[in-house]
Amino acid sequence: IFVNKGISQRLISEVEERLILADVGIDTTSKIIDRLKDIQHKITPGNEQQVLDLLKHIVYEILRDGNFHLNLSQLPCVIMIIGVNGVGKTLTAAKLSKRFKDQGMSVLLVASDTFRASAITQLSLLAERAGVPLFKQKEGQDPSSVVYDALSLVNKRDIDVAIIDTSGRSHTNFNLIKELQKMRKVCERLIDGAPHEVLLVLDATTGQNAFSQAKVFRDNLKVTGLSLAKLDSSSKGGIVIAIFSELGIPVKLVGVGEGLDGLLTFSPRQFVEALFD
Amino acid sequence: NLTSKFQVIFKKLRRKGRLNPKDIQEACRDIKLALLQADVNFRVVKEIIANISKKAEGKEVMQSLTPGQQVIKIVKSELTRIMEGGESDLNLSPFPPTIIMLVGLYGCGKTTTCAKLGYYLKQKGHSSMLVAADPYRPAASEQLKILGKRIDIPVYTGSEEGSPVDIVKSSKILAEKEMYDFLLIDTSGRLHIDEGLMEELRLMKEEISPNEVLLVVDAMTGQEAVNIAKTFNEKLDISGVILTKLDSDARGGAGLSINMVIGKPIKFVGVGEGLSDLSRFYPERMASRIIG
Numbered sequence: 001i002f003v004n005k006g007i008s009q010r011l012i013s014e015v016e017e018r019l020i021l022a023d024v025g026i027d028t029t030s031k032i033i034d035r036l037k038d039i040q041h042k043i044t045p046g047n048e049q050q051v052l053d054l055l056k057h058i059v060y061e062i063l064r065d066g067n068f069h070l071n072l073s074q075l076p077c078v079i080m081i082i083g084v085n086g087v088g089k090t091l092t093a094a095k096l097s098k099r100f101k102d103q104g105m106s107v108l109l110v111a112s113d114t115f116r117a118s119a120i121t122q123l124s125l126l127a128e129r130a131g132v133p134l135f136k137q138k139e140g141q142d143p144s145s146v147v148y149d150a151l152s153l154v155n156k157r158d159i160d161v162a163i164i165d166t167s168g169r170s171h172t173n174f175n176l177i178k179e180l181q182k183m184r185k186v187c188e189r190l191i192d193g194a195p196h197e198v199l200l201v202l203d204a205t206t207g208q209n210a211f212s213q214a215k216v217f218r219d220n221l222k223v224t225g226l227s228l229a230k231l232d233s234s235s236k237g238g239i240v241i242a243i244f245s246e247l248g249i250p251v252k253l254v255g256v257g258e259g260l261d262g263l264l265t266f267s268p269r270q271f272v273e274a275l276f277d
Numbered sequence: 278n279l280t281s282k283f284q285v286i287f288k289k290l291r292r293k294g295r296l297n298p299k300d301i302q303e304a305c306r307d308i309k310l311a312l313l314q315a316d317v318n319f320r321v322v323k324e325i326i327a328n329i330s331k332k333a334e335g336k337e338v339m340q341s342l343t344p345g346q347q348v349i350k351i352v353k354s355e356l357t358r359i360m361e362g363g364e365s366d367l368n369l370s371p372f373p374p375t376i377i378m379l380v381g382l383y384g385c386g387k388t389t390t391c392a393k394l395g396y397y398l399k400q401k402g403h404s405s406m407l408v409a410a411d412p413y414r415p416a417a418s419e420q421l422k423i424l425g426k427r428i429d430i431p432v433y434t435g436s437e438e439g440s441p442v443d444i445v446k447s448s449k450i451l452a453e454k455e456m457y458d459f460l461l462i463d464t465s466g467r468l469h470i471d472e473g474l475m476e477e478l479r480l481m482k483e484e485i486s487p488n489e490v491l492l493v494v495d496a497m498t499g500q501e502a503v504n505i506a507k508t509f510n511e512k513l514d515i516s517g518v519i520l521t522k523l524d525s526d527a528r529g530g531a532g533l534s535i536n537m538v539i540g541k542p543i544k545f546v547g548v549g550e551g552l553s554d555l556s557r558f559y560p561e562r563m564a565s566r567i568i569g
């Protein structure tokens with residue numbers, strides 16, 4: 001009945017199912033289960049709570065060394081918000097701007113999505129709600145020129161943080177990836193150390209494709225962190241474990257709701273608890 | 278991908294001469310991995326593998342000179358079969374307008390799809406009115422208005438203070454009076470676990486008796502796709518699904534899983550941000566995409 005001394009096969013199957021249903025992915029799930037099997041001599045047969053605690057510990061150990069802080073060591077700080085269509089970039093940009101404003105910093109939101117219908121209006125309304133100034137230009141304008149003009153302004157004024165909201169795009173669209181690269185170069189040219197953060201927004205309800213998104217954006221743009229939006233949904237966002245362990249990108253922010261205060265700093269401890277909830 | 282993997286596996290199996298059930302089990306493990314990688318739901322995968330392994334142990338495979346190809350054929354036809362059921366055309370109303378409600382999670386593409394659907398129907402010679410029934414998201418009605426203008430299709434936005442249900446009720450009266458062929462309703466994003474917002478949709482459906490309630494689902498949705506679809510289906514008895522953003526490299530296992538679990542057909546797929554980027558759903562193409 002008890003194969004593997006400490007853990008029954010039934011329990012291993014249950015663990016596998018739970019992790020896969022949490023979008024952890026089959027490869028990472030196998031690695032976690034292998035690690036569990038390595039330390040199963042520590043497990044009292046039949047003690048399921050102990051197995052759960054060990055699992056939490058294993059996942060926590062994978063995530064704990066990430067750098068969860070936003071890089072504000074150099075001001076003015078420039079943050080680019082990127083990601084595929086509809087994941088929550090615009091709302092995240094607004095949430096982040098409110099967080100910095102509440103901390104007493106002077107913030108500028110930059111509306112560089114000059115493509116999608118009503119993107120600029122949407123961010124204007126959110127900026128107004130957040131009480132943060134918005135830099136915007138004409139729809140249809142080259143987003144790089146919007147970034148150029150916005151950051152030229154940052155250099156003249158006493159602005160601490162510039163948050164650049166970008167338009168959604170598929171990571172499989174080569175031209176749109178190039179467009180982001182061009183915007184990144186503008187940041188590098190105009191402001192020392194910019195962009196200090198390139199945050200990739202992922203929708204927590206996304207499955208294994210999130211890994212592909214992270215890999216492509218990282219390989220082409222250097223991503224400094226993830227913002228995991230919509231974690232208030234029923235999805236667990238387990239794919240971020242693989243993204244950190246294999247691509248080295250830590251989660252820095254978590255989006256939990258439509259309100260401007262629905263933004264949390266990533267806590268591996270809380271994430272692990274919720275994962276096995 | 279699975280096809281090339283199978284070529285390798287079965288090549289070395291062929292050298293052994295006849296296949297035995299253990300070889301089939303090994304192939305099934307690879308199929309399981311491929312399906313999970315494609316975001317097919319874990320429990321759906323179990324059921325599919327059970328069906329496939331039965332068929333794969335039959336003599337078409339065991340005595341075939343190309344067993345790998347045979348197994349791939351079985352997998353493809355099994356996936357296609359799952360996605361083929363149900364009425365994939367739009368349910369039309371005997372008297373205009375045919376009313377279609379678009380519902381779904383945040384950011385899955387409802388507003389864009391609403392306009393795309395209007396354009397698709399226009400190309401077929403039907404008139405539509407789009408309804409911006411999302412008073413919550415900043416600039417949502419402006420977004421639909423702009424899209425409508427691009428394709429010269431009227432957009433009803435209702436009064437500023439109107440609740441979504443009120444907006445939709447008045448839009449129906451107008452659409453009946455003006456005799457539009459279709460009334461296409463864009464609703465706000467919501468979580469399936471938000472009882473209040475799900476109730477709002479149920480009330481809306483009760484008020485206007487739509488001919489279609491289409492669940493819009495992002496093709497990159499992971500394992501929760503099944504729970505999301507189940508909940509929407511329980512509360513609204515949806516009539517079909519639109520799978521969006523298939524122009525990415527998302528394999529779209531969510532679509533298969535939803536089909537399997539709630540048995541409602543995928544009627545359209547979104548394949549880009551442009552208003553002409555909506556096409557009919559082809560189960561066989563989707564099956565190939567999922568296998569990878």
Ligand SMILES: Nc1nc2c(ncn2[C@@H]2O[C@H](COP(=O)(O)OP(=O)(O)OP(=O)(O)O)[C@@H](O)[C@H]2O)c(=O)[nH]1
Nearest residue numbers: 085086087088089090091168230255256257383384
């Ligand atoms: N519940 C919930 N909804 C969110 C969250 N983040 C964003 N949303 C919603 O998701 C939808 C899409 O958000 P946007 O900010 O427009 O997404 P985007 O990535 O900017 O979209 P595009 O610019 O069109 O690519 C909106 O309805 C937001 O209110 C979150 O953390 N929780």
Ligand SMILES: Nc1nc2c(ncn2[C@@H]2O[C@H](COP(=O)(O)OP(=O)(O)OP(=O)(O)O)[C@@H](O)[C@H]2O)c(=O)[nH]1
Nearest residue numbers: 085086383384385386387388389466522547548549
């Ligand atoms: N690449 C691609 N993008 C799409 C597709 N359909 C919609 N989008 C994009 O996805 C993003 C979200 O689309 P919306 O129509 O605003 O989504 P929504 O469901 O109405 O969002 P909420 O109202 O906030 O819930 C936009 O950037 C759209 O252009 C598609 O098929 N392919």
Ligand SMILES: [Mg+2]
Nearest residue numbers: 089090113168
């Ligand atoms: Mg946006």
Ligand SMILES: [Mg+2]
Nearest residue numbers: 387388411417
């Ligand atoms: Mg919308």
